[in-house]
Amino acid sequence: MTTEKGTKESPWKLKTPPLTSDYEMYKDVKDGKEILVCTVGKTVLHYDFRCIKDLHEMLKKHGGWMDLGSADEQKPAKDGTVEAWGRSSENPIGGWYGLKKGLRGRFGMYLPPLMEALGLAEVEHNPRNNRMRAV
Template identity: 85%
Template sequence: MSTAQGTKTDPWKLKTPPLTSDYEMYKDEKDEQAIIVCTVGKTVLHYDYRCINDLYAMLKEYGDWMELGSADEQKPAKEGTVEAWGRSSENPVGGWYGLKKGLRGRFGMYVPPLMEALGLAELEHNPRNNRMRAI
């Protein structure tokens, strides 16, 4: 479990599922909406903050390991993966949890390690094809 507060001054310091890259996330607000700011190198992505509870609820209901299936916004997501769910019209927000056009993908890469750090999910750390499940 992370001891970071998840603020701009005390962000969650995370590693991608294969443990190959470092990045940071913190909770913020934009246009009166709670968001997660994800900084990877010089790239800044935004995700709807409610994705944490929504993903947890979906994984709890699913009840098993689910492949992450991370993909850029411009590439199709593999069906039945966390990435596909994070952009599906069937999820609770009816579409993308990613909020910055052109950078809405990679949900399956950056959100699962935060869920693990928050003690909500178990995550595999293989070189590829990682999965997660709710705790």
């Protein structure tokens, strides 16, 4: 029997855009809401599952490459980046896709490789300043 990818039993095994760290993501339900669970070492982050569809749609409208701009929640995100969009009051949910207070950032680090694995985006893999675009 083949187990579907993206479940707790068979998570997506991913690498950060610079290919320096391994992490896992899977889809789950918490409080009746579909979420992405992202495990990086012992740190567990949660993102609204809608972010995959919403990010893909935004990138298609954007049309070219967009800087990732990954930043922790406590640091401001650079304007015009995937990270800034993932916390903007202008995105479809009107704020943070990250759901765990204190750990809501790093959207621009952990979502792009998942989008690439799902065939929805192309992501650069340079040591720094990576970008992505919709496929």
